[in-house]
Amino acid sequence: MRDSLVTVFGGSGFLGRHLVRRLAERGARVNVAVRDTEAALYLKPMGNVGQITPVQASLRHPPSVTRAVEGADFVVNLVGILYQRGAQSFDAIHARGAEIVAKAAAEAGAKRLVQMSAIGADPESPAEYARSKAAGERLASAAFPGTTIVRPSVVFGPEDDFFNRFGAMARILPALPLIGGGETRFQPVYVGDVADAVVAVLDRPDTAGKIYELGGPRVYSFKELMEIVLQETGRKRLLLPLPFPVAKLQAAFLQLLPVPPLTIDQVKLLERDNVVGEGAAGLGDLDIAATPVHGILPTYMFRYRRGGAKVTPRFG
Numbered sequence: 001m002r003d004s005l006v007t008v009f010g011g012s013g014f015l016g017r018h019l020v021r022r023l024a025e026r027g028a029r030v031n032v033a034v035r036d037t038e039a040a041l042y043l044k045p046m047g048n049v050g051q052i053t054p055v056q057a058s059l060r061h062p063p064s065v066t067r068a069v070e071g072a073d074f075v076v077n078l079v080g081i082l083y084q085r086g087a088q089s090f091d092a093i094h095a096r097g098a099e100i101v102a103k104a105a106a107e108a109g110a111k112r113l114v115q116m117s118a119i120g121a122d123p124e125s126p127a128e129y130a131r132s133k134a135a136g137e138r139l140a141s142a143a144f145p146g147t148t149i150v151r152p153s154v155v156f157g158p159e160d161d162f163f164n165r166f167g168a169m170a171r172i173l174p175a176l177p178l179i180g181g182g183e184t185r186f187q188p189v190y191v192g193d194v195a196d197a198v199v200a201v202l203d204r205p206d207t208a209g210k211i212y213e214l215g216g217p218r219v220y221s222f223k224e225l226m227e228i229v230l231q232e233t234g235r236k237r238l239l240l241p242l243p244f245p246v247a248k249l250q251a252a253f254l255q256l257l258p259v260p261p262l263t264i265d266q267v268k269l270l271e272r273d274n275v276v277g278e279g280a281a282g283l284g285d286l287d288i289a290a291t292p293v294h295g296i297l298p299t300y301m302f303r304y305r306r307g308g309a310k311v312t313p314r315f316g
C-alpha cells in the first residue's frame with residue numbers, strides 16, 4: 001500500500017477519519033473526495049505534507065467523480081446518508097452514486113474497489129435505506145467486477161451517531177424511547193475495527209468479490225443498549241416502550257425537521273434485527289479481534305454525565 005494512491009469517497013465522515021488515518025500510517029497517499037473540502041481539511045495533519053488531499057467531488061456529479069479517481073490504485077466508497085433531502089436521495093446516493101463511483105474506478109484502472117454498505121441491505125427490506133444499499137451493492141459489483149462489499153452493524157466510536165444521540169437525549173429528556181418495545185437486536189462494531197477491515201480488504205487480493213458482515217463480539221437488544229447508555233451516562237431515566245405504529249406517527253412529524261432525529265424509514269429499519277448473518281464472512285476472516293463496547297464507551301460517554309462536558313462535540 002506504501003506510495004499507492006487511495007481515493008476515499010466520504011472520507012471526512014465518522015468512519016472516514018479513522019480509515020484515512022490508517023491509510024496514511026501505511027504510507028498511502030489519500031485523496032479524500034467530498035462535497036465540502038473545507039470540512040475535510042482537519043484530516044491533513046494525520047499525514048505528512050501533501051499525503052492527504054481533500055478533493056471536491058459529489059456522487060451526483062459524475063465528472064467530479066472521474067477527476068477524483070484519476071490515477072487511483074484503490075477506491076473506497078463510504079458515502080451514505082441516513083435521511084433524504086432534495087437531490088440527496090437514497091437512490092441518487094446509495095444506488096446510482098455507488099454505480100458512478102464503480103464505473104469511474106473501472107475506467108481509471110483501479111485495482112480494487114470497496115463499497116461500504118450496511119447489514120440489512122436487501123431488495124425486499126421494508127426500508128428504502130436498506131433497499132437502496134442493496135441496489136448500490138448490485139450496481140457497483142456489475143460496474144466493477146471484484147468489488148468487495150462491507151456491511152457493518154451499527155458502528156460505535158467517539159464521533160458516532162448512535163450512542164452520542166441517545167447520550168444527549170438521556171441528558172435532557174425524562175425518558176428514552178424503546179421503539180418497537182426495544183426488542184430489535186444489534187451487534188455494535190467498533191469504528192476502528194471497521195477501518196482495519198477496509199485496510200485488510202485492500203491488502204488481501206483474496207477478498208475481491210466477497211461480502212463481509214461486520215459485528216462486535218456481542219448481540220444486544222435495543223433495550224439493552226439503552227440500559228448501557230443510562231449506565232455510561234449515570235442517568236436514571238424511564239425506558240418508554242413505543243410500539244412501531246406510534247413511533248411512525250411521531251417520525252412523520254420529526255422527519256420534517258431540517259436534521260430529523262427520526263424518520264419513518266428509520267422506524268421501518270428497526271423492524272428487522274441488525275446482526276451478522278449466519279455463515280457470513282466477517283472480522284475474524286480478516287484476522288481482526290472485535291472490540292467490545294465496554295472497552296470504548298466510557299472514553300466518550302462521560303460527556304453526558306452530570307458535570308461532564310458542557311458542550312457536546314460534533315458527532316456523526
Ligand SMILES: NC(=O)c1ccc[n+]([C@@H]2O[C@H](COP(=O)([O-])OP(=O)(O)OC[C@H]3O[C@@H](n4cnc5c(N)ncnc54)[C@H](OP(=O)(O)O)[C@@H]3O)[C@@H](O)[C@H]2O)c1
Pocket residue numbers: 009010011012013014015016033034035036037039057058059060077078079080081093116117118119151152153154155156161316
Ligand atoms: N455509522 C454507522 O453506524 C454505519 C452503520 C452501517 C453502515 N454505515 C455506512 O458506512 C458509511 C460511512 O458512514 P459514516 O457514519 O461515516 O457517515 P457520515 O459520517 O455521515 O459521512 C458521510 C460522508 O459522505 C459524504 N457525502 C455525503 N453526500 C455526498 C455526496 N453527494 N457526494 C460525495 N460525498 C458525499 C460526506 O461529506 P460531504 O457532506 O462533505 O460531502 C461525509 O464525508 C456509509 O455508507 C454508511 O451508510 C454506517
